[in-house]
Structure formats: structure tokens, C-alpha cells
Amino acid sequence: MDIIITRSVADAQETKTSFSIPGLSPRIIPFIELTSLTDGIKRAQELIQHSSYSLLFTSTHAARLCHSLLSPGLTTPCYCSGDKAALFLTGLGYSDVHSAHKDSLALVEYMIKHAITYAGTEKLLYLCARDVSHDIVSLLGDQGFNVSSVALYETTHKNYLSPQELAYLTSPCSKIILFYSASAATAFVEIVNHYHLKTALHTLTAVTISDIVGNILKSIPFSDILIADLPNEESLLRTVTLFLNKNQRDT
Template sequence: MAVLVTRPAPDNQATADALRARGLEPMLAPMLTFQPLPFRSDNDERYSGVILTSANVIRAIVAHPLLQHLQTLPAFAVGARTAQAARDAGFRKVRSAEGDAAALRELIVAHGLPRKRAALLYLAAADVSRDLVSELGLRGVEVASIPVYRMAELDEFAEPVRTAFAHDAIEAVLHYSRRSATAFVKAVRRGGLEVSALALPQLCLSAQIADVLRDAGAHRLIVARAPNEADLLAALEEVLRPRQ
């Protein structure tokens, strides 16, 4: 029996390793794929810090001339993994939130820079689940946003995944974002797999992700205690324990 991992590559490989370390069999079914976007930014533009909501931002800018300019600025990362990716890319002053956008917003408000200084630069995805720029603006923090990557939906399962669902060879599904959960639901419907797929335990990084699956008809919804993978996998082990 396998645990389906909907997380995009390359991060899904780390999840697969973590599952194997727990004696579980991973099956990778990424529902989103990373695509860097071309962007322009004047190196002479003055910013007072950088907002990082995903390690994908680092992948998108790692070869861009702007990176060297930004490395010296304070960086506000959504969580530990993004913070570490920033440090690995040469950022020297990194603060980490607790793993979601609300915690990041409060971190910026609490530890941000004086209001009359230059704007913070938000290196964003093309599709975002919440308007962090407006939320910070209401709190008196000026933010300039530049889309640097997009996550394209993959709304159809590969044949091995469809076969695994058909043979009841999957025992749980891991979900990491609202958009990937939405793509998962589309793939389930495209493959005519609603009964077998949505009846399984759906392990979600947040309540907002669980809402997407609940609206699609899933009932066995489990939300991680905190929005990080360690708590998600702890919840998975708890769900599967009676079966082992």
C-alpha cells in the first residue's frame, strides 16, 4: 500500500525519503509543476527587505543578476525550509515565520523596517492564494510585488497512479496547497476516480486545503497540527497506525 504525494518536484523527493524512513511506500503524483518567469528589476531600485513565501522563489532568481543585490537585505521567509533555501543562496539576514502567510504577515509587522523607508520586495508566484500586499498595506507596510515563477496545474494522473487507485493500492493522500488540491480534484474527476480516491484519508497542511477537498466530497480530512511537513507526517502515522 502506498501514500500518494501530490507535492511538486523536486521537494516531493524529500517527502518520499521521509516516508520511506517511516516504513511507508511513497507514490509521487505532483499536481503542480514549477515554471520560472522572465522578469525585470532595476538593480538601482531601493528596497528595504525581501519577502519569500516559497523556496521556489530562490529557484526562480538563483541565476538572476538581482540576487546579488538582494542578498544583503533583510529577508522574511514563510517557514524554516524557505529560510534555509535563502541562506543557501547567500541571504545573510533571514527571519523565519511559522509556516503560513498569516504568520509571515505578523512577523513582518513585528520586525519590519521603519515605515518611511523603501518598500519591501515581494518575490511572488503568478498565482497567489491571498493578497499579502494589501494585508501588509493595511498595516502600514509598503510592498512592491514582482511575479518570478508560476506553478502550472497537472490535472491528469499518470497511468501507474490510476492503476493504483483502481486496485485500492493507495491508503492515504498528502496535500500541500490549495492549488495542488484543486488540481488533484480535477484529475480525480477526469479519471472517474471519485469513489476510490475521495474515500481515502486526505492529509492536509492547512484547513484551507481541507476545504477544497471537502467541497469535492471527501470526508476523511485530517489537518496537520501546524503547517509544516513534520506535523503532517505525524498526523499520517496516527491515521495509519491501526492498519499497521
């Protein structure tokens, strides 16, 4: 069965490489694009060069940009919302990496529980996208943390489909489509409405990383919408595996 990865190209390539589920043929159709912000990168470079910060991440892409463009020391403390960004940094040689194993709110809770002794003294720098849907700075600031943020990139929605992508999405064969973010889900709904595709997607099964993402897709008449138990890639792929196993039993 084909499985469609809707992430940005860089993240989707990593996901495609990590696929090890038998019987799946991954295909990338990105519904979002990530664009670096020159001013934000310059601002972050200035901050890191002139002061010591512990870094906060809620996306692997922010960690990727930080490493390649900001060059913080490998001993810089890094706090990540999920395991993927943490593993990415650890793999590059960063020695002081921590994971909240879940999402942005879990990262806030992790900081309050494990790093409360640093509140008000250690400076935290949240490196993120321009359009993040959460306010880590305010949440941690209310708890006494000295925290600021810099947007390193922005997310833009894809607003077109190539003839090949359009034909593929509306083909009658059963497919799975993965949604990792609210941005990708919103972009997909916009595309569906623009091309009037609602009646042609009944063979697609959507698998989403959270209830929030799933709710965005409720207006689309998929064959089914499945929600991962936890908001991480491992749980998402486990949900796919369970679906495939059930599908095989039913057939």
C-alpha cells in the same frame, strides 16, 4: 504503506529525500506544474539591480528562483512565511533570514511586530507566484510599509493521468496522499471528476496541510481526511506518523 506526494516535481523531490518515516514508500504524482515567468524575472532583476530591497517569500520555489536567477547578495534581509524557505536560504549562506514559522498571514503579523520601525522607509519586495490567494502587498501597505510584488512563476493544474498513474490511484491497496497546497487539491478534484474516479478512491487517506486545503477535498469520498495541526511540513509528517501508529494498533 505507499504515500503519494502531489507537489510539483522540484518540491516533491525535496520532500521525498527528507522522508524518514519507517514503513512508508513515497511516490511522486505531481498534480501541479510550476512555470517560470520570463517577464517577472526580468522585472525583479531590474529592481534588485537598481535599488536595495528586503525580500518576502511565501514559497520555497520563489526563494529557489530568486537565488538561481536574481542573485541577490547573501546579506539581503529575507523574510519567510515558513521554516522550509528560511532553512533553504540559510543553507545557501544567506545571513539575515527570518521566519514567521507558519503561513502568509503570520508573515504579515511578523513584519508588523518585528519590523515596524522600517515601515515607510525600508523597501520590501514580495517574490511570489502569479496566482497567490493572499494579498500581502495590500495588508502591509495598509500598515505603512513600502512594499511591491513581482510574480516569478505561475502554477498550472495537471489535466491528465497516465495509464500507470490511473491504475495505481485506483488500486485496492491502502495509500496515503499528501496535499501541501490549495492548487494541488483543486487540481486533484478536477482530475477525479474528469476521470469519474470518486467511487474508486475509498482506500486513500488524504493528509492536508490546512483546513482550507481539506475543505477543497470534501467532495471526494476518501477513507479519511486528516488535517495537520500547523500549516508546515513538519506538522504534516507528524500527522502521517500518528495515523500510521494508530493504524498499526488497530490491526
